[in-house]
Amino acid sequence: MHKIDVLIGLQWGDEGKGKIVDVLTPDYDVIARFQGGPNAGHSLEFNEIKHVLHTIPSGIFHKQKINLIGNGVVIDPVVFKQEAQALESLGVLPADSIHISNKAHLILPSHRILDAASEAVKGETRIGSTLKGIGPTYMDKTGRNGLRIGDIILPGFYDKYRYLKNKHMDILRQYDYKDDPEKYEEEWFQGIEKIKTCKLVDSEHFINHLINDKKRILAEGAQGTLLDIDFGSYPYVTSSSTICAGACTGLGIAPSRIGEVLGVFKAYCTRVGGGPFPTELHDETGTRLREQGMEFGSTTGRPRRCGWLDLPSLKYSIMINGVTQLIITKSDVLTGFDKIKVCTAYKTPDKVIDYLPFDTSQPLEPLYKEMKGWSKDISAIEDCSQLPDEFMSYINYIEEETGVPVTMISLGPSRKAIVYPQK
Numbered sequence: 001m002h003k004i005d006v007l008i009g010l011q012w013g014d015e016g017k018g019k020i021v022d023v024l025t026p027d028y029d030v031i032a033r034f035q036g037g038p039n040a041g042h043s044l045e046f047n048e049i050k051h052v053l054h055t056i057p058s059g060i061f062h063k064q065k066i067n068l069i070g071n072g073v074v075i076d077p078v079v080f081k082q083e084a085q086a087l088e089s090l091g092v093l094p095a096d097s098i099h100i101s102n103k104a105h106l107i108l109p110s111h112r113i114l115d116a117a118s119e120a121v122k123g124e125t126r127i128g129s130t131l132k133g134i135g136p137t138y139m140d141k142t143g144r145n146g147l148r149i150g151d152i153i154l155p156g157f158y159d160k161y162r163y164l165k166n167k168h169m170d171i172l173r174q175y176d177y178k179d180d181p182e183k184y185e186e187e188w189f190q191g192i193e194k195i196k197t198c199k200l201v202d203s204e205h206f207i208n209h210l211i212n213d214k215k216r217i218l219a220e221g222a223q224g225t226l227l228d229i230d231f232g233s234y235p236y237v238t239s240s241s242t243i244c245a246g247a248c249t250g251l252g253i254a255p256s257r258i259g260e261v262l263g264v265f266k267a268y269c270t271r272v273g274g275g276p277f278p279t280e281l282h283d284e285t286g287t288r289l290r291e292q293g294m295e296f297g298s299t300t301g302r303p304r305r306c307g308w309l310d311l312p313s314l315k316y317s318i319m320i321n322g323v324t325q326l327i328i329t330k331s332d333v334l335t336g337f338d339k340i341k342v343c344t345a346y347k348t349p350d351k352v353i354d355y356l357p358f359d360t361s362q363p364l365e366p367l368y369k370e371m372k373g374w375s376k377d378i379s380a381i382e383d384c385s386q387l388p389d390e391f392m393s394y395i396n397y398i399e400e401e402t403g404v405p406v407t408m409i410s411l412g413p414s415r416k417a418i419v420y421p422q423k
């Protein structure tokens with residue numbers, strides 16, 4: 001049976017998924033996003049230029065590919081238009097290759113305002129949302145109030161828009177939150193016109209036809225497994241299914257159609273926003289990781305929290321997604337550290353455990369294995385045989401612990417900085 005491959009983030013997002021999808025795109029005919037929305041920031045770098053994509057799949061820079069935005073994605077027309085125009089200025093024409101599901105939901109200006117109002121009242125317990133309106137839009141989806149892409153070409157769209165906006169205004173009055181969605185409406189409706197220039201499709205039929213035609217398809221995950229609505233560190237999560245199973249519901253493909261599951265993880269850990277992060281470093285090592293890794297958000301510019309690799313969490317993500325291949329990114333960032341640590345278990349007040357417990361408010365001390373670092377600059381290496389032994393020991397240890405092979409090693413932000421371990 002012809003299958004599709006799924007690429008997933010295994011940590012708290014920003015693992016370098018965009019770069020890897022861009023590198024892999026030549027091997028595929030179709031790149032499909034299946035969840036999330038403009039909370040995602042996927043960076044790609046080639047010819048010394050960095051591009052950040054939010055809604056548009058990371059296959060967009062390769063010619064003759066289909067880029068599909070699936071039903072599980074939420075779309076802000078304003079962000080979409082800005083992204084599309086930035087691509088057009090580079091000679092890439094989104095209208096040629098982008099297909100958008102009629103069933104994808106729309107983020108209204110009032111969803112964004114609701115997101116901000118909801119975060120504002122939470123104070124210290126705020127999630128640290130990207131404030132792109134993600135939570136409120138998925139709430140309207142499951143609450144059966146949402147507006148979808150297919151609605152934009154139907155009669156009565158404006159009335160439906162106004163009805164939902166007024167509903168949001170009623171809620172906003174309870175928050176006593178002052179921002180007026182009408183300020184953003186003109187731009188929003190211009191975005192809707194931009195969306196109409198793309199191909200609007202019944203994407204579940206579209207993608208299944210492509211599968212039947214034996215097209216090679218890669219589903220591109222956004223966020224990461226530890227931000228998943230069910231399996232992430234709830235409530236400090238996003239509002240969608242970021243895991244492999246999300247590709248089935250976010251595209252309309254059967255579980256039996258899933259082929260390789262490519263799990264992307266950083267050589268260390270980062271997190272933006274609130275929530276538990278057992279290996280977080282508040283010392284100069286954390287600052288060094290942030291500076292060497294340039295760990296500042298692609299979407300919000302916020303400094304990312306940094307810490308050592310967390311093996312129990314990585315194993316958990318591998319289990320949830322059924323990962324068949326591991327892809328490690330940002331290995332170059334660890335160059336120059338005398339010692340590299342990997343968390344192997346957590347110590348609670350009464351026992352040692354190798355999984356993140358339900359109650360993360362209790363003290364949780366990470367237990368570390370210490371490994372020798374390397375000082376050789378690995379960022380320009382083109383062949384695995386030139387990688388330092390200490391680095392390969394790190395990779396081998398991860399493979400042994402997880403039981404999954406590392407099939408790609410990313411050594412820098414550029415498209416070219418990638419090596420494939422010989423097996």
Ligand code: GDP
Nearest residue numbers: 014015016017018042043298330410411412413
């Ligand atoms: P995504 O959301 O998973 O696509 O990741 P982001 O693009 O938000 O964040 C990853 C950041 O690391 C971006 O700035 C990338 O350009 C950069 N990056 C990706 N892979 C590597 C790598 O192997 N080494 C280094 N130094 N940077 C990388």
Ligand code: IMO
Nearest residue numbers: 013014039040041128129130222223238272273
């Ligand atoms: P990519 O695809 C990293 C985080 C936010 C916040 C929480 C909820 O670039 O890896 P939301 O706006 O979704 O309501 O925010 O999730 N978050 C991300 N962190 N990378 C992302 O996407 C993220 N998308 C959301 O910082 O903590």
Ligand code: MG
Nearest residue numbers: 014041042298
């Ligand atoms: Mg990102």
